[in-house]
Amino acid sequence: MRGGKMLPTFDCRYHCMLAREDEREQLGHKPVKYHGKWPFWRVYGIQEPVAVALSALNLSMQFHGWLSFFILVYYKLPSMDKRTHYEYTGLWHIYGILSMNSWFWSAVFHSRDVELTEKLDYSSAVALLGFSLIIAILRAFNVRDEAARVMVAAPLIAFVTTHILYLNFYKLDYGLNMKVCVAMGVIQLLVWAIWAGVTRHPSRWKLWFVVVGGGLAMLLEIYDFPPYQGFVDAHALGHATTIPSTYLWWSFIRDDAEFRTSSLLKKIH
Ligand SMILES: [Zn+2]
Numbered sequence: 001m002r003g004g005k006m007l008p009t010f011d012c013r014y015h016c017m018l019a020r021e022d023e024r025e026q027l028g029h030k031p032v033k034y035h036g037k038w039p040f041w042r043v044y045g046i047q048e049p050v051a052v053a054l055s056a057l058n059l060s061m062q063f064h065g066w067l068s069f070f071i072l073v074y075y076k077l078p079s080m081d082k083r084t085h086y087e088y089t090g091l092w093h094i095y096g097i098l099s100m101n102s103w104f105w106s107a108v109f110h111s112r113d114v115e116l117t118e119k120l121d122y123s124s125a126v127a128l129l130g131f132s133l134i135i136a137i138l139r140a141f142n143v144r145d146e147a148a149r150v151m152v153a154a155p156l157i158a159f160v161t162t163h164i165l166y167l168n169f170y171k172l173d174y175g176l177n178m179k180v181c182v183a184m185g186v187i188q189l190l191v192w193a194i195w196a197g198v199t200r201h202p203s204r205w206k207l208w209f210v211v212v213g214g215g216l217a218m219l220l221e222i223y224d225f226p227p228y229q230g231f232v233d234a235h236a237l238g239h240a241t242t243i244p245s246t247y248l249w250w251s252f253i254r255d256d257a258e259f260r261t262s263s264l265l266k267k268i269h
Pocket of ligand 1: 106
């Protein structure tokens with residue numbers, strides 16, 4: 001992209017697509033996908049303005065959630081020289097960074113869909129999904145021992161890394177990636193749902209909402225529909241459902257930090 005100009009092939013593809021869609025509409029046909037994507041109306045050169053706005057909103061929700069968690073564990077809850085009592089602080093920091101990274105690249109990808117931005121978006125999403133699976137297992141099974149944590153995380157990190165390398169350097173296989181993401185998504189939703197059912201955690205009800213919200217976002221990702229008025233498709237709607245669940249999710253994490261810290265301190269005294 002020299003001099004801020006779009007690549008000619010890229011722009012032609014867009015106008016060709018819109019012309020084709022116009023023809024199809026006049027003939028009474030339904031929209032079709034082009035290069036695996038629905039036709040969207042661009043706004044100021046942004047390909048999917050609604051998805052970009054929702055990604056930015058998700059990013060700010062994640063930042064807000066992570067920041068409030070940070071303030072809680074380091075400034076409000078008792079700690080022993082800079083170290084928190086809560087055993088999952090470091091893991092939630094990594095989760096926060098991975099999710100903000102993922103929403104950032106989602107916003108970039110939906111503004112300008114080229115090979116590089118697509119790979120960055122997909123890779124970040126897979127990394128986030130893989131890490132949230134690890135954290136689901138570690139938290140639900142209350143794995144606090146460092147060696148046991150490594151035993152759980154190592155094979156999953158190896159798998160996720162291999163998958164990302166495969167997508168980037170061998171083949172960007174949408175079907176395969178969908179299967180991998182749905183598998184990782186379903187397992188972690190099940191882990192949280194079962195745990196929410198058996199635990200006596202005071203904030204377990206928040207988990208229920210997050211599980212339902214996560215399931216809904218996943219269904220929208222699987223059951224694709226063409227964009228309404230050329231703007232909102234299933235994928236964008238999926239990005240909308242994650243906004244309230246993100247709020248509730250970080251609220252659960254903060255409750256968990258308080259709950260664990262207070263029960264640990266009770267044991268000590
Ligand atoms: Zn997206």
